[in-house]
Amino acid sequence: MAPDAPVPPGGPTAEDAPPPPGAVEPPPRRWGELVLALATTALGVYVLVAAGSITVPGSSNTLGPRAFPYLVGGMLVAAGVVLVVLILSGRTGQEEGGEDVDPSVRTDWLTVVLLVVILVVHVFAINAVGWPFAAALLFGGAAVVLGARPWWRAALAGLVLGLVIQVIFGGLLGLSLPAGPLLEGVPFLRG
Amino acid sequence: MDNFSALIEGFATVLHPMYLLYALFGVFVGTAVGVLPGIGPAMTIALLLPLTYSLEPTAAIIVFAGIYYGGMYGGSTTSILLNTPGESASIVTAIEGNRMARAGRGAAALATAAIGSFVAGSIATVALTFLAPVVAGWAVQLGEPDYFALMVVAFVTVGALLGSSVPRGLASLSLGLFLGLIGTDTLTGQQRFTFGVPNLADGIDVVVVAVGLFAVGEAVYVGSRMRHGPIRVIPVEKGWRTWMKRDDWRRSWKPWLRGAAIGFPVGTIPAGGADVATFLSYAAERRLAGPRRKQFGKGAIEGVAGPEAANNAAASGVLVPLLTLGLPTTATAAIIIVAFQSYGIQPGPMLLQNESSLVWALIASLYVGNLMLVVLNLPLVGMWVKVLRIPRHYLYAGILLFGALGSYALNFAPVDVLLLVLIGLIGFFMRRYGYPVAPLVVGMILGPMAEDRLRRSLAISQGDLSYLVTSPFAATAYAAIIVLLAVGIWLKRRERAEEA
Numbered sequence: 279m280a281p282d283a284p285v286p287p288g289g290p291t292a293e294d295a296p297p298p299p300g301a302v303e304p305p306p307r308r309w310g311e312l313v314l315a316l317a318t319t320a321l322g323v324y325v326l327v328a329a330g331s332i333t334v335p336g337s338s339n340t341l342g343p344r345a346f347p348y349l350v351g352g353m354l355v356a357a358g359v360v361l362v363v364l365i366l367s368g369r370t371g372q373e374e375g376g377e378d379v380d381p382s383v384r385t386d387w388l389t390v391v392l393l394v395v396i397l398v399v400h401v402f403a404i405n406a407v408g409w410p411f412a413a414a415l416l417f418g419g420a421a422v423v424l425g426a427r428p429w430w431r432a433a434l435a436g437l438v439l440g441l442v443i444q445v446i447f448g449g450l451l452g453l454s455l456p457a458g459p460l461l462e463g464v465p466f467l468r469g
Numbered sequence: 470m471d472n473f474s475a476l477i478e479g480f481a482t483v484l485h486p487m488y489l490l491y492a493l494f495g496v497f498v499g500t501a502v503g504v505l506p507g508i509g510p511a512m513t514i515a516l517l518l519p520l521t522y523s524l525e526p527t528a529a530i531i532v533f534a535g536i537y538y539g540g541m542y543g544g545s546t547t548s549i550l551l552n553t554p555g556e557s558a559s560i561v562t563a564i565e566g567n568r569m570a571r572a573g574r575g576a577a578a579l580a581t582a583a584i585g586s587f588v589a590g591s592i593a594t595v596a597l598t599f600l601a602p603v604v605a606g607w608a609v610q611l612g613e614p615d616y617f618a619l620m621v622v623a624f625v626t627v628g629a630l631l632g633s634s635v636p637r638g639l640a641s642l643s644l645g646l647f648l649g650l651i652g653t654d655t656l657t658g659q660q661r662f663t664f665g666v667p668n669l670a671d672g673i674d675v676v677v678v679a680v681g682l683f684a685v686g687e688a689v690y691v692g693s694r695m696r697h698g699p700i701r702v703i704p705v706e707k708g709w710r711t712w713m714k715r716d717d718w719r720r721s722w723k724p725w726l727r728g729a730a731i732g733f734p735v736g737t738i739p740a741g742g743a744d745v746a747t748f749l750s751y752a753a754e755r756r757l758a759g760p761r762r763k764q765f766g767k768g769a770i771e772g773v774a775g776p777e778a779a780n781n782a783a784a785s786g787v788l789v790p791l792l793t794l795g796l797p798t799t800a801t802a803a804i805i806i807v808a809f810q811s812y813g814i815q816p817g818p819m820l821l822q823n824e825s826s827l828v829w830a831l832i833a834s835l836y837v838g839n840l841m842l843v844v845l846n847l848p849l850v851g852m853w854v855k856v857l858r859i860p861r862h863y864l865y866a867g868i869l870l871f872g873a874l875g876s877y878a879l880n881f882a883p884v885d886v887l888l889l890v891l892i893g894l895i896g897f898f899m900r901r902y903g904y905p906v907a908p909l910v911v912g913m914i915l916g917p918m919a920e921d922r923l924r925r926s927l928a929i930s931q932g933d934l935s936y937l938v939t940s941p942f943a944a945t946a947y948a949a950i951i952v953l954l955a956v957g958i959w960l961k962r963r964e965r966a967e968e969a
Contacts, residue, residue: 311902318640325647328662335657340932343654343661346920350646357640364636371903372633378506378861380696389692390897393869397685397890400873401883409877417870424692424862435863436870443874451523453878 311370315361322354392423408458409448413440472602479829483531483837491528492834495535496841502536503543504853505864506551510540510784511800511907512683516871518676518808522878526812527830533808534834535841537801538590541784542842545582545777546853549575550703565751565765565772570703572768579705580712580847581721581770582777587843588722589729589778593785594835596733601821601832605793608818613926614936616794618943620919623796625950626739626957627911633961637904644895645912648673655917656924668884675807675914677876681889682906683800684872686896688865693897695861702857705850712847721774724754728778735779736786739953742799743783745960750779752963785835792816792828795918800907803914 329347364370396419403412418429418436426432448455482488502513514536521529549566569578611619628642629635651662652672663669713721728750735746754775755765765772790796795817797803809816814824821828846853876889899906923937930936938944 310898314898314902314904315640318644321647322643325650325662332654332661333659335659341924341927343657343659346916346923347650347661350643350650350916353639353643354647357636357643360636361640371637373901373903378691378696378865379694381694383694385693385901386695387693389695390689393689393692394890394894397869397873397893398887401886401890404877404883404886413870413874416873417866420688420692420866420869421862424695424865425697426860426862426866432862432866436866439867439870443870447874447878453523454881455878456881 308365308370312362312365315358315365317358319355319358319362322351322356322358325351325354389423393420396420396423404456406458408461409455410437410440410444410461411458413443472598475825475829476598476833478826479831479833480836482527482826482830483833488528488531488830488834489837491524491531492535492837493841495532496539496542496838496845497535498532499536499539500543500546500842500846500849500853501539501856503540504546504856505543505859506547506857508540508687508868509544509683509801510537511679511804511910512687513540514801514804514808515676515679515683516868516875518680518804518811518875521808522811526814527827529808529812530827530831531834533805534831535838537784537805538781538835538838538842541781542583542586542846543853545586545780546579546846546850547857549578549582549773550705550854550857551701565769565776567703568766568768569770569773570705574768574770575703575705576712576850577714577717577770578768578773579850581717581774583843583846584713585721585725585728585774585778586781587839588725589732590781590785590839591836592726592729593733593736593782594832594839597785597788597835598832600737600789601793601828604789605818605821608793611818611942612940613922613929614938614940615942615946617919617922617926617937618946619794619796620915620922622946622950622953623739623798623915624912624919626953627798628908629954629957633905634903635958637902638908641899641904641906642908642912645909645914646916648678648909649913649916655921668882673888674876674879674885675910676811676879677885677889678892678913679804679807679910680872680875681892682896682899682909684868684875685889685893686900686906688868688872689893689897690900691861691865693901700858700861702854705854717770720770724750724771724775725778727753727757728775728780729782731775732779732782732784733786736783736798737789739790739796739798742787742802743780745957746779746783746786747776748960750775788835792820792831793818795820797911797914800910803907803910806914 325347329344329351332344332347334342334344396416399419400412400416403415406412414433414436416436417439418433421432421436422429444455444457447453448457483492498517499510499513502508502517503510508516514533517532517536521532524532545566548563549570551567566578566582569575624642628638647662649672651669653660653663653670660670731750731753732743732746735749736742751772754769754771755762758765758769758771761769761771784801787799787802790798791802791805795806795815797806806816814820814827872889872893873886876885877883879885896906898904899909926937927934938947
């Protein structure tokens with residue numbers, strides 16, 4: 279196994295001069311990272327075990343449907359074990375940067391949970407109230423969670439966006455987006 | 470001259486007014502979405518896939534070509550005018566271009582990036598025109614073990630080179646391979662890892678995975694660590710006279726040509742894609758700058774011109790293995806394969822014969838799209854600046870909405886959107902802990918193909934494993950892996966040392 283790329287001394291590279299140097303950040307994220315590495319290993323073990331129960335038809339005399347899964351399972355276990363060792367020895371990963379990512383703030387878990395909840399609600403709302411309203415819920419909800427104020431402007435924007443997409447994609451391009459019980463019978467919304 | 474007439478025919482198709490409109494639409498939307506921060510070309514195409522579901526294949530491919538190039542142009546605008554680097558391929562541009570913009574030379578930086586992209590993109594498209602038929606003709610002679618060897622090369626380079634950590638890349642790749650296993654085995658008809666769920670018997674749709682990882686995962690990740698406060702876009706001086714002065718042209722044209730010469734070959738080999746090309750070009754320009762070397766890091770125009778040219782040339786180079794071998798070497802290329810597949814078109818050595826008119830229309834539309842972009846990009850800078858100012862909460866809410874729409878539109882089944890959320894959550898954790906997501910997508914798309922080739926090879930040889938390595942091509946490929954890995958890791962190290 280090739281050794282992991284060494285993390286330069288002083289933690290993550292601070293290439294942007296303006297913000298205060300984030301070098302004084304001890305690795306508080308080791309637990310979550312360890313869980314992810316262990317999950318990778320566990321998935322690999324599961325793949326190895328489950329591969330054994332794939333039915334092999336008698337006709338295939340050479341490489342059957344089990345061989346590749348064994349290989350994949352082995353790779354998962356290998357990668358997972360190496361990562362666990364690396365993390366335990368203190369060499370944690372470098373999280374991804376980005377234009378809108380603030381490297382100096384800690385993860386806001388509440389936002390993550392709320393976004394996932396809104397997405398799940400959106401999924402169940404599609405059939406219940408129709409796609410345009412489910413879309414309004416998703417857009418407005420996500421925007422408010424991410425900091426849009428006042429909330430009613432975000433909700434209004436979501437509603438307009440949902441209806442516009444419904445008209446363009448459902449009405450004009452023929453995607454069968456369900457308009458929902460409220461808009462049943464409006465001709466230009468039908469997919 | 471057979472290919473030449475085929476290309477002329479491709480132009481005849483593309484210059485049809487309707488298709489010109491599609492191309493214009495593609496480059497426009499591609500640039501607009503590419504300008505949006507946090508959205509790279511892979512995510513642009515993944516998000517816009519649903520837009521093209523109702524188009525006929527030729528129109529859709531032309532739109533994709535426009536989006537592909539447009540996304541590249543848009544990305545450089547973002548990195549020059551916004552004060553933090555985004556899309557990985559343009560990080561070096563961000564260093565030099567951003568410094569230039571801060572010094573009040575933003576227009577010149579944008580102009581040299583756009584014109585350089587046009588020059589290098591056009592040269593690379595010419596190279597693609599001549600190289601693709603040659604490679605395809607040669608690829609037809611490859612046997613099953615040769616293809617398997619090629620795919621192993623792609624797995625190893627993509628897993629090890631796309632991202633900063635080799636084991637994390639490998640884990641991501643393996644996860645993709647696992648997702649590719651889910652479904653019904655094509656050769657024996659056995660169900661694998663379907664957990665008894667009937668929906669999984671057809672496998673997981675790659676579009677859901679790609680959109681989930683790139684769009685939902687990114688939006689949730691940015692949401693968890695959002696940069697608040699005003700968005701600082703560097704103002705650009707008005708008027709075309711400020712674009713480029715005589716001296717800027719004199720300093721730019723050689724880096725453009727060198728960028729094209731570096732970018733295209735690097736793009737064609739599976740060595741990490743545009744990132745490596747831009748970095749190599751930047752290093753070359755700095756070395757050749759002579760007395761001007763001390764300007765580098767403070768806003769040297771050569772440091773924008775070269776890497777931007779290399780970036781676009783590499784984007785064309787990537788299309789060579791994609792169209793002739795069906796081999797994706799970057800995340801964006803993997804998404805393009807998905808787009809092709811959604812139209813029932815399988816990229817590979819037979820593509821140029823079976824879908825000749827489509828391929829030549831695609832190549833012709835690259836020429837046309839490039840021209841449109843260089844014409845569009847500079848006069849519309851004011852509009853792109855407005856796009857850059859979109860409030861972030863609306864931007865990421867919109868990304869989530871379009872991602873959800875895209876997966877719902879696949880089968881009109883809410884289950885797909887639920888799966889999207891799950892994949893998005895995986896994408897979030899991968900980003901947070903530094904796992905690259907690109908190898909996952911590549912693994913999921915290439916995995917089933919590789920398994921197929923491997924098993925066919927061994928069926929031919931009746932289980933003799935040595936058959937896999939005895940063909941001269943396959944042996945060369947396995948030897949090349951070792952060289953590519955050594956060179957690639959060395960480059961990554963230098964890149965990191967340079968950035969630090």
